[in-house]
Amino acid sequence: MNYPQSFQDLVDCFKRLPGIGGKSAERLAYYILSMDKSYVEEFSDSIKNIQESIHYCVKCGHICEDEFCDICKDKNRDQDTICVVEDSKDVFAMEKVKEYNGLYHVLHGTMSILDGKTIEDLNVNSLFERLDDSIKEVIIATNPTREGETTALYLAKLLAKRNINTTRIANGLPIGSNIDYADELTLLKSLEGRKKI
């Protein structure tokens, strides 16, 4: 027995979202069915709106509703440091720390052999356009994954040619973790990066 067509359509839409399997998609569709009409309309509209209202900052590639993002517009931030991240969500994660006060540059992904993504597919050209004498440091904060590391190394090589002071965020044991649960590579990185106390 099949679901009614319009129900199946919504289940199929939910199923295409990351981390949502068949069973969850059905549960969500049932939930939408039982919701207030006003909320359903709000949900439908906000999905349609997001692609119309949200743009990428012309300068750094971070999501924003105007031409430039709030960080690029803020003249109180250190204009001489750029932190390079994979995605906009990494900018929000870094901002939560309240330690870094420089600028960002969002790559929108990483180099990936499997997905056939090269450095040309990333938001890199606009990064090099930003690099003038005023920039004192570029912090590469891509994820410590295979793709993130590859991108970081490649970027570092390109930046070295331009004589830019480039740094990479540290790897090691996360705070609150247990050494006996850590994977070998993390422990190795943690040893390599040891500091005098």
Next chain:
Amino acid sequence: MNYPQSFQDLVDCFKRLPGIGGKSAERLAYYILSMDKSYVEEFSDSIKNIQESIHYCVKCGHICEDEFCDICKDKNRDQDTICVVEDSKDVFAMEKVKEYNGLYHVLHGTMSILDGKTIEDLNVNSLFERLDDSIKEVIIATNPTREGETTALYLAKLLAKRNINTTRIANGLPIGSNIDYADELTLLKSLEGRKKI
């Protein structure tokens, strides 16, 4: 630092869905942002459509796109047996078994003291309207939870007054499970319901 408003709106909408927390809602909103425009429109429309196209069958309460559902319309099904379930999704689950060929009745919930839901809040009146001399058996297939059992017992009492042959689906160990992992209540029900082999 806050998300742009239209982004935050979508995150809030996703967060109201069951089983989706703050982090997942953000991830889904990012995903929607990166999707093809055509898919985003399809998703938005299917959410809006579902409440307009999907109705509840006038006879049994199951979801359908017409006045009556496919099961109620099918004259080849046994017209003398009604299986009472909590939700439409239980109908689809039962249909997958391909063993039952009778009719259904969907209650749209259970009695629940915590949520202040009584028998009056369920789709029960239309069930009693369906009970004439042609009905030989009513199978109560509410979930084996506290609320489901309460509803089953209450319904059974009401049906007894009408001299209807009422049955309840069996409890016991699920196939493929281990006795030493079973909870005590399930094991007790499994013992109580033992059969001669």
